[in-house]
Amino acid sequence: EIIKFKVGDLAAVGCLVDSCRTCSSCKEDLEQYCLNGATGTYNAKDPYLEGRTYGGYSQKVVVDEHFVLSVPENLDLAGVAPLLCAGITTWSPLRHWNVKEGSRVAVVGLGGLGHMAIKLAKGLGAKVTLFSRSPGKEQDALALGADKVVISTDDKQMANAKGQFDVIIDTVPYVHDLNPYVQTLAVNGTLVLVGYLGPLEPMLNSVPMILGRKSVAGSLIGGIAETQEMLDFCGKHNITSDIEIIKMQEINEAYERMLKSDVRYRFVIDMASMKG
Incomplete structure (x- = not known):
């Protein structure tokens, strides 16, 4: 049963998609320090299905609503994406x-x-x-x-x-x-x-x-409640990451530029470019 969200809401998934939610860290809203091992959104062992998690490279993802975040409507979505990692970190x-x-x-x-x-x-x-x-x-x-x-x-x-x-x-x-x-x-x-x-x-x-x-x-990223607090704060103060949107086909070039510190300050991949 979904309680926190309804169809049409702006939702986001950050660095975590699961944790035990029973250990002392999880009970203190510090899921990133889960004593039984949190599940990362990308390249982590999937505890329920075979294989790894694919994060933003997935075509679709099913996540417990506890790990889903509400995005303020006044913020640019592309600029919000790095908030879920660099922002909360x-x-x-x-x-x-x-x-x-x-x-x-x-x-x-x-x-x-x-x-x-x-x-x-x-x-x-x-x-x-x-x-x-x-x-x-x-x-x-x-x-x-x-x-x-x-x-x-x-x-x-x-x-x-x-x-x-x-x-x-x-x-x-x-x-x-x-x-x-x-x-x-x-x-x-x-x-x-x-x-x-x-x-x-x-x-x-x-x-x-x-x-x-x-x-x-x-310090390592942040828990879910703290990440939501950060997003709400950014919504109130109109804070987003400074970004450059790139196409999937430009990833290799973007990687080389990143090594040269030639980005202000985060690349965001337009996943729609995969269709091409």
Whole structure:
């Protein structure tokens, strides 16, 4: 029996299509941390049918309504699509670490995740700074809502940023030195990794963490209730992802462009192009 939706409603499926819904994580609306293993929307083992899940490449999908999300009618649907991954990946740590009006937030990296972190943190009322290795991204960052840009390769700028931030959202997807960013955390501040999975190199220096009760943490997407909260917030503040729509036939070219960081800031595939 379907209770939450009716025919004609705008609905979306995010990164998850199933979880046990009985473990302590699921009962706390943290399905992404399901202790018995959540089922991903794409390339996960299907717990009910043979094979894998195909996500957006499916022609049709049957999902329990618990994992279906309501989309605000005022938002562009193509711009909503990345909210279900990049959006919730950055929204969840902002909410967990209580970012609010006046919070001092920094974002490391300006890409698909980074541009959403800026938009959402700004929407929550935070003062937002972008850390970037490239001076050329300053105007883009300011246009997205950042209040300031700090060039992370400039020792003077990094020294001036010491002890400033309550929360840092690190979106960089490859191994990099976290120590300079830890120095910019305020007392009780937290640096949250959402982009890189793997061993840290160089080693993390615990001294500034101990002396300032600073933390380095990680965060994975978000639960269903939190994802709905994010969509409702985006509807209220008219926030969507900056996208470029491509045809299925352009995927290889888009992949090469992505490797060169030549996208602002997410590609969205027009699935109707498959018919051609």
